[in-house]
Amino acid sequence: MSKDVIMPQMGESVAEGTILKWLVEEGQRVEKDQPLVEISTDKVDTEVPSPVAGILTNIIHHVDETVPVGTVIAVIEDIQGVLLTPKTDISEIIKVKPEEKNETIEEKQVYEKRYSPLVRRLAREYGIDLEKIKGTGLGGRVTKEDVLEYIETTRKISVSISREVREAEVPEKAIEVEKPAEELIPLSPKRKIIAERMAESKRTAPHVTTTFEIDMTKVARYRDANKDAIMKTHGVHLTYLPFIISAAALALKEYPVINSSWSDGGIILKRYINIGIAVSVDDGLIVPVIKDAERKGIIELGRESQDLAKRAKEKRLKVDEVQGGTFTITNYGITGSLIGTPIILLPQVAILGIGAITKRTVVIDDAIAIRHMAYFSLSFDHRVIDGAQADQFLLKIKTILEGWEAKVEKMSVTQTGFGGVW
Amino acid sequence: MRKCQLLKPGLVEYGEAWGIQKQLFNARSQNEIIDTLIILQHPPAYTFGRRTINRQLLSNKTTMLHVNTKDNENPPSPPFIKGGKGGFSDANNLHGILFYDVDRGGGATYHGPGQIVVYPVLCLKTYTEDYHGYLRMLEEVMIRTLSEFMISGKRLKGLTGVWVDGEKIASIGVRIIRGFTMHGFSLNVNNDLRPFDYIVPCNIENVRITSMSKVMGKALNLSGIEDALIRHFATVFDMALETRLIAVA
Structure with missing residues (x-):
């Protein structure tokens, strides 16, 4: 057409x-x-x-x-319309396959064969099992021409297989070529984009990762005390993530250079805080964005992050929901990882990785205590951010999360959620 | 209210500014940044739009000096950013003024210190679907700005730009790809007008170029005019313009 x-x-x-x-x-x-x-x-x-x-x-x-x-x-x-021409070629080759199957079965009945030195040498060179070749020579002998033809056909078939690997309805056994030791999975557009962005980021932004250990016990206590009530009144399952998003948003407000991007003309500071949450989906990774995160409370953040994650997995995100991020959080703790070195999503300049929150023994005032601990790792673009700034930013997050009770005291529970900053 | 960020990088070499524009344009078209208005000045530079009919530079108006722009048709990418001025042949450097073949509409023009250049990098369809309507809006911004300084700028039918008493005071040349804009307009304020004598500005033979200082008979304060341009841009395009802090690396 x-x-x-x-x-x-x-x-x-x-x-x-x-x-x-x-x-x-x-x-x-x-x-x-x-x-x-x-x-x-x-x-x-x-x-x-x-x-x-x-x-x-x-x-x-x-x-x-x-x-x-x-x-x-x-x-x-x-x-x-254009592709039809080369396709006919391929289908011809495919037609050959069933016949070949019959041939190989027939072969089994033929008694032991003898081969000429030339044929044996060719078979060695090309790594061919001579049993698989039907001879056309005297008394069914395999000739040099038979071997060469066999080589030619198998090569064509293996080409056609890799091209048709998906739509081949022919049962596997009909293809008399050994399964290759390697397999080519065609790149999906999403895979290509991920590959390009990751490589581009590592190529242009000098990455440095710094890690803090954060005591999540107070957040855990707060969460335990409130999650049922919040589920009941707001229908939101309270996880740790909204606390972390909230703390990050506040810290970004205080350290705007973490919320910026690089340009050759200068560093572009962004006064809006849009936090992307990396979500693992079947065929890769997607980063839906929570806009103006600093203005939202933990219940709203919880509801929004869960809604975005759910719709990401169902592939129902709108275009503008994955755009405009100024900072990213990746929660690899979900899959058990303790420490990671995430790759920055350009043009952003930093990404926060959350390790698994586990109970660990820690020393507090020279006593051994059991606390909910997690490693928070920040990868940052060293063109824009220096180590000291990155650590101050992480320290701010640490202070907020570890001092959660203090924050809580200031809040008053209202019908719609919590007042104040959160 | 539509938001637009404002960048004022000062005096920027043309090729470098072109590179920054392209970066911003790419970022804008991928929705990584919001609409952006760049307002700056260039050191002396000739630029030829894609429709420049007469590429020849006139020397003394009598001797024609042919310039071979063939080698220059596919500028290295990113254009001229890295090598600075070292990479130019004599052919690109006439009367000590660099020239560039650029990917915008319109013909030849000249940029130099004292001239205000504005590059809007916008998602155009939020403002207008009409490409020529966009040109009229840019003219409107300049006409309103001029009127604030008691200069009566006019449109001439079929001759895009702004005119004062039959002389051209401002030029426009833009590029719109997939609904996103780059390049823009230049308004002559205090700049030297003599370099215009060596080209055929905007493909109009014997056009007379003027400037705000020529009309007013005195040099003007650039920043006051920049502020007026920004204000009128925000009004005409119905947007909130916000200055972004630029930490020059």
Whole structure:
């Protein structure tokens, strides 16, 4: 199927556009949304993206031509139509497979075979089991041609298998090629994005990770004392996370450089605090964002983080719910990890990793006590943040969490939640 | 209220500013930052938009000096940021003024100290769907600003920009990709106008260029005009402009 590329409508008062430059030549492949052509109207330059994936088969209007809005300027042949040609090749090869199966079964009945030195040498070189080859020579003998043909076919088949690995409905046994020792899993778009972002972050931002041990006992006590009531009145299952988000938001307010981004022109401080929460999903990782976290109480934070995590797993997040983060929290403690060195999500400059909260023996006033402890690790971009600032920031979080009772005293429980800062 | 951040980096070499614009543009189009208005000045630079018809620079208005821009058509990326001025051939350095082939609409122009340059990096569709409507809004910002200084700026039909008594005081050239904008406009305030004599500004032959100081007969305080531009930009685009602190590294 072909699709027309038209001179786009660039506004009510814009009647025509001039073609500046074709970015793709006739006969070249294009992806959907790939810039196709640069156009210009008065003092505005813009690009027209490809409406579909396919092959640019026909450029109708060329450089320097000025045409009215709505004019067809090129034709793209849809990718489905285009792919048919190579596909027939593959299906022919597949057709060969069932026959081969029969052949190998027949082979078993043939009595012991003798091979010429040349055939044996070829078999050694290519690592072929000669038993699998049906001979066409005298008395069913395997000839050199048989071996070479076998090599050729298996190579084609293995190529076709890797390309068709997903849609192959043929039972596995029909494919008489040994299972390869390695398998190629095609990259999903999400995997590609994750790979690019992670590599880009490590490449550009010099990472440093600093770790604090934080006593979560007071938060744990507070949580134990209130979680049933909160469940009853607000329907929110209170976890540790909202406390941590809340503490981080407050600390970010005090140390705005942690809530910034790098640009060559300077460090951009952000006065809004949007905290992303890394959520592990089937095919990777997604980071929904809690906007204006510093203005929300723990109940609201709890409700929102759980709602976002749930919808992330169900793939029901809206685009703007994963954008605009200024800082990220990753809770790898969930899966048992104690300490991590997370990778910063650019263009942010820091990420907080939460280790598992476990009961440990600690020394308090020269006495041994059992406390709920956790390691908090902050990875930061050393271009923007120095170690001392990072530690002050973590210390602030530590102070807030370890002093939770003190905070609690100031709060008054109201119908809608807690008053004050939280 | 739509929010927009304001960056005022001061005097920035054109290529470097272009690089910063591209970074901000990319960040904006991926929704990593909010709308951003850059207001700055450039050291002397000629820039040629993609539709520059006459790329020749005129020397003394009589001798034509041909400039080979072929080598310059695909500027290194990021453009000129790293090598500074060292990497330029003589052809890119006329009368001691660097020139750049740039990816914006419009023709040739000149930037220099004393001229206020504004680059809005916006998600345009929140303000207008109309590309030419955007040009009119930019003109409106400048016309209102000029009127505050008792200068009557006008539009001339078919000749985008702002005109004072038939002379051009401000130029516009923008790039809009997937609904996000970059490049913008320049308003002549105190800058030297002689470098315009060596080019065909905005593809208009024999155009006369003027500046606010020429109209007023005296040099003006740039920061006062910048403030007025920012204020009128916020009004015309109906946005809240907020200055961001820039710690220059």
